[in-house]
Amino acid sequence: MEKQSEVVVFGMWNSPYTTRVALALKLKGIPYEYIEEDLANKSELLLQSNPVHKKVPVLVHNGKSIAESLVILEYIDEYWNNTPKLLPEDPYQRAKVRFWANFHDQKLMPGGLHCIMSKGKEQEKAIEDYYGLLKVFEDGTERDFQQKPPFFNGDTLGFLDIVVGSSSCNYKAFAEAFGSSIDPEKHPAFLSWLSALLDCPLMKETLPPHDKVVARLREKFSLSPKVD
Known part of the structure; x- marks a missing residue:
């Protein structure tokens, strides 16, 4: 990625965890670039973005990567704190x-x-x-x-x-x-x-x-x- 988008998602089309991230970004109205991964032949970008688990999904925001779907959902809700909110205020x-x-x-x-x-x-x-x-x-x-x-x-x-x-x-x-x-x-x-x-x-x-x-x-x- 020579010119990286502000928000990039590494995922797999049949992964429910990837679907979560897509739902949250769409709900918030956040445009993103999607990169389909083959876990049998993982890209270097994925391995660099998630060196611990080496799995999808990974959210890359302004060059910084976040892994694990539940963590990503909370990050999306906190960073883009516009409505609709994913989590309650209380x-x-x-x-x-x-x-x-x-x-x-x-x-x-x-x-x-x-x-x-x-x-x-x-x-x-x-x-x-x-x-x-x-x-x-x-x-x-x-x-x-x-x-x-x-x-x-x-x-x-x-x-x-x-x-x-x-x-x-x-x-x-x-x-x-x-x-x-x-x-x-x-x-x-x-x-x-x-x-x-x-x-x-x-x-x-x-x-x-x-x-x-x-x-x-x-x-x-x-x-x-x-x-x-």
């Missing part, structure tokens, strides 16, 4: 949003992956555990924010909407690729949240195409197309 509410975002990434996402990657009795147990985690997430967010989903930030996407929507809104693609036994209708509040997020124009335009995600998952995990 420190306690901000702490609660951070807590549930971490719970989502550290508990729900690995739990969901375990469900689709396991088989037989192990999968049955994984799904039961996942439903338990989802119940904790639903009850906890409703209790802490004194309202039900879909939006925790008034009439626009907030921090937690971006975190949840960037990954969980692809649930139909995962179900099609893996034949997943997870039934979102068992948790109507969470399903309602996802439905509302999927109706959001910004979410629609930023999420990767359904068919492309399905094809990529099948390719990555050497899955045959499901036959009815």
